[in-house]
Amino acid sequence: MRKTHAFACSFGATLIAPHQTRFRLWAPSSSSVSVEIEGQPPVPMERHPHGWFEVTAPCGAGALYRYRVSPHLTVPDPASRAQPRDVSGPSQVVDPRAYDWQENEWRGLPWEQAVIYEIHVGAAGGFRGVRDRLARLAALGVTAVELMPLSEFPGGRNWGYDGVLPYAPESAYGTPDDLKALIDHAHALGMMIFLDVVYNHFGPEGNFLPAYAAPFFHAGPQTPWGDAIDFRQPAVQAYFTENALYWLMEYRFDGLRLDAVQAIGERDWLVELAAHVRARTEPGRHVHLILENENNDSGLLRSGFDAQWNDDGHNALHVLLTGEDEGYYANFATDPTGRLARVLAEGFAFQGELFPTLGRPRGMETGGLPASAFILFLQNHDQIGNRAMGERLTVLAPPQALRAAYGLLLLSPQIPLLFMGEEWGSRRPFLYFTSHPPILGDIVRDGRRREFAAFAHFSDPARRETIPDPNHPDTFAASVPLADEAGSAEGRAWQGFFATLLRLRHARITPRLPGARGLGARVVGPGAVAARWRMGDGAILSIGLNLGPDAVDLPDWVAGPILYQDPPQPGGQGPLPSHGVVVHLAEPRPPSGAAHE
Structure with a gap:
């Protein structure tokens, strides 16, 4: 029996019979709207209350169509499910039930089992290129x-954060x-x-919403990317809430990563979004919601979101590894080791303290949150690509x-994230790239x-x-990782190194993660x-990390059988050498009075 999935959106083109499609558009700034289907005469749309047509x-x-929102302007569907001719071309009617899903019993994995790998689809060769990498x-x-x-963006090359049609997977x-x-x-x-979604702005090319839906944006507040989206509007809330459900229900993504939510002014909508997702996804299915949030708003991690990218952890580790102290690294340069210690113990380094480069307090206290509420990384698209020359840590x-x-x-116990190519020690840069029209391209450059x-x-x-x-x-x-790197002796050695660590994680750490807390x-x-943690089964995990120039003595409580050590030490004893790490895992003690064999 065929298994299909379709999410009923209140926006856009919905196929209701083999040769009938319902079109629905929110265009409060237009007095009249018609849909123009290629090969057919224009069809006037009926006006409904609150700006709907x-x-x-x-x-x-397969039908191609546009909306005429004024005598002199036709636009693609803001809820287009496909844009075969780029952002300014016609939208295409899609039958979501055409795809026959094979893995119908899949329910996802518990969050604690996550080891995340971030990938740029274009640099990996498109959807089929990513698919070919999955087994490895x-x-x-x-x-x-x-x-x-993945939202349709102008041209064929882009990080994806310039998308303007959030329902349309990038046609390139x-x-x-x-x-x-x-x-x-x-x-x-x-x-x-998982899918990274951008709900805080639209890209600079191909966004026609201001022409026919001016209330979509605030008149005053600005984001780093332009006018702020007005999440006070019910139609705006529905547009993005349905987008999240569309990806999760129709495409069967297992989770979403919400980009830069500090730029979304109406925080309550984020809480409501999480509640909608939890209420609408099927019982027994594991669906995960991840935040990127400069504000370190731990309250959202208590309100339906599973975890947040831990920039504090990255920044402290980057300063210790490279000695860099400019830009936002200046906030960590005075005491990177102390910042890292707090990250390991509590999650965020900044929990209301003054953040020097912002000139204001940043963050909220994290008490009671599990270690798995924080996603730790050494590299990601931002931390590599926002560098002028896109260098990776392998060269720094x-x-x-x-x-x-x-x-x-x-x-x-924090959830690890790797970036594409990191697993084979890639030395290729990952640069910021676009394919804007020439004038806009010059401005961006x-x-x-x-x-x-x-x-x-x-x-x-x-x-x-x-x-x-x-x-x-x-x-x-220049930003495309090369297969030659992966297949080299050095690349194979890096992959063996990662595989060894991940086997240890899955066998000895992951089963104990539910309920793990910092000590x-x-x-x-x-x-x-x-640092040390009490794991969910009562075991004690302790880690000593030395990125300094001299060997150091570890406290007595870094104890128990050695799970991992690099570089290896004779007998596993003695001071922790420079550029060394040691991981101990002490099994839980049996209850008092328990029988022993």
Whole structure:
């Protein structure tokens, strides 16, 4: 029996019979709207209260259409399910029930089992290219692949954060059914698939909403990307809430990562979104909601969201590994070891303290949250790609120090995240890239170069000219990880290293994660910390990490059988050497009076 999934959206084109489609558009700034289907005369849409227009027209799957929202303007559907001719072209009617799902019994995995791998679909060869990589990632120990944003963006090259049509998978990557086949295949391998979604802004090219739905945006508040979206509007709330459910229900994604939610002014909507997702997804299905949030708003982690990207952890580790202290690293440069100790003990380093570069307090207290509420990483698309030259840690940090940091990353109770190519020690950059029209491309290039004027290395205007042009095709090409790297002796060694750590994690750490809580952490030397946690079964996990220049003594409570040590020490004893890590796991003690064999 065929198994299909379709989510009923209140926006856009809904196929209601083989040759009948209902069109629905929120256009409060238009006095009249018609739908123009290629090969047919225009069909006027009936005006309904609160700015809605609707009509049922004689067309089926594959029909191309636009909305005429004024005598001089036709626009694509803001809820288009497919854009075969890019953001300014016609939208396409899609039959979501055309895809026959194979993995009908898949219910996802508990959050504690997540080992996340972030990937840029375009740099991986489109939906089919990602699909071809999944078996290797599963064998490595990855349990969740997170796709960078897929919303249709201008041109064929983009990070995805310039998307303007949030319901349409990027046409340069493949068809909607190609995306579903990718997700289906991941589920067959026992892997989750997450999607990065952008609900805080639209890209600068191809966003026609202001022309016919001006109330979609605030008149005054601004974000770093332009006018803020007005989440006070019921139609705006529904547009994004339905988008989240559409990806989860129709495409069967296992979770969403919400980009930069600090730019969403109406925090209550985020809480309501999580509640809608929990109420609407099927009982027994594991669906996970992840935040990126500069505000360190721990309250959201108590209100339906599973975890947040832990930028504090990354920033402290990056300073210790590289010594860099400019930009936002300045907030961690004065005491990176102390910041890291607090990250390991409590999750966030900043929980209401003054954040120097912002000039205001940042964060909220994290008491009572499990360690798994925080996603730890050494690299991701932002932390590599927002560098002027896109360098990875493999070219910035001492190799043994980096190995030690990975021991912490992959064996601590926080949820680990890796970035594409990281598993084979890629030295290729990951740069910021776009494919905007020439004039906009020039503006983006010049603006990006100005952003780095405050950095000492780029204070010279001539040096800033060496920063790659995001719009040049070579910038994208340079950002594609190479198979030759993965297949080299060094690449194979890195993959063996990651596989070893992930086998340990899945066998000894993951089963104990539910209920794990921090028992404290402290600085034990310059660049050196010791931390411990009581795991859900009562076992005590302790980790010593030394990224400093000298060996350090660890406290007595870093004890128990050694689970992992790098570099190995004779007998496993003695001070922790420079650029070293040691992980101990003490099994839970049997209850008092229990029988012993």
